[in-house]
Amino acid sequence: MADQGIHGEDDLVFRRVCALLDPLNHKGVRLTRDIDLVADLEIDSVSVLDVVMDVEDAYDISIPVNTISETKTLGELVDAIHAIKKSQG
């Protein structure tokens, strides 16, 4: 995988998650690592879980609900995906 270790906004995982969030981003908020998924995007916690399910299927990994509840920002979510990809992939 070419995208490991790059934790910036040109990171492939980051971009993929952004693409999955796009349909929910009704306010057109600019997606950065710092945005708070629930507060800034105004999407509910269940929708976050559903986006995560898409991420799981895209990367063939499982992201525990416990992990998701510990992530607030987009950057934290992306980092969690990287960590899980490393351990499960």
Add this chain to the structure above:
Amino acid sequence: MSLFEKFEKTAALYNGLSEMGKNPFAVVMEEVLGPTRALIKGRETVLAGTHNYLGQTFEPKAIAAAKRALDEEGTGTTGSRFANGTFAGHKSLERALADFLGMKYCVVFSTGFVANLGAIAGLLDPAEDVVLIDADCHACIYDGCQLSGAETIRFRHNDPESLDKRLGRLDPKYKGKLVCIEGMYSMYGDIAPVKEFVEVAHRHGAYLLVDEAHSFGVYGEKGRGVAEAEGVMDKIDFYSGTFSKALAAIGGFVASNHPQAEYLRFSSRPYKFTASPSPATIASAHAALDNIAATPALRAKLWDNANRLHAALTQYGLRLAAPPAPVISVLLPTKEEAFAAWNFLIDQGVYVNMAIPPGTPGKESLLRLAVSSAHTNDDIDRLVAAYGAMAEAFPSARVAYAS
């Protein structure tokens, strides 16, 4: 004041509803007139948003049994099942439930919510077990997982393949694996492919828990639930249920063929540290259970009513969430329209439930009608007329609008 700050947005929404119309989340049944009627805002209303599936709320045998228990055993047990709160009635109801289900063991809890908390948190070790749950599982299953502290993984709703993938890629470090699904899901009234889930779970060495809160008494030849209808009653590992719907009381239970289910009596904090159901509650639940077991006609009537209503709503072109079931939900695109449509129905003298995201499976809002065997022809006629008028007034509730 930071303790309250987080509520302000929701409080504004909640209070706003009352200003815009009648608030579906602040309904008071001012006077209960029977199993399917009550006074709401002074008006006689047909109740189609209760879970009185088999109409047992006024069953004379259940009322008589509860009165007798009150007279003979008092108002409450004043203690938990683990300590002083187990009476002969609790034990005999456990036996009767196990027999009704054709399972060997049964543990009664104080509510269905607590039964799921108790089973899930009681079974799982946070250090070495993992739990996989259907994405649309009820809040109490989510909370049970959280309480257990074990790793929790969601799979796509009613999708055995999605479960298969997630079980397949689990780290071998996990010792115990538990899968949780429901029989009939309460929001859409859709049914789980329990047989396929049994196959997938067992192939991976996982245990399967099926919450039949809404399907107990309602599905299957003997009323044992969706697992019975699917022919796999003897294959599921844990069966959870509630007294609050078909049995029209309050309480819950977990049944199993594993003798170790009895371990919940000491491993489950929600069993040990809350008061047990009162004697009258146990007595009415037991009498209702005997009654529904002896009266399959109740189930037949429920299904007649459900089929009739589903056909009528389909005819009106309303967009329904699932095939005929005791829960019939109409989908609406927005919260605002759902709220207006709910108000429209209540003004017609019909009470149903309104559900909005994130409490719903998808992005849509819904009006949820729960059918009862006690709905009379007159009740059904009124429901059909009110929904017909609603279909006229709310084109967005119709199939034609969505497509």
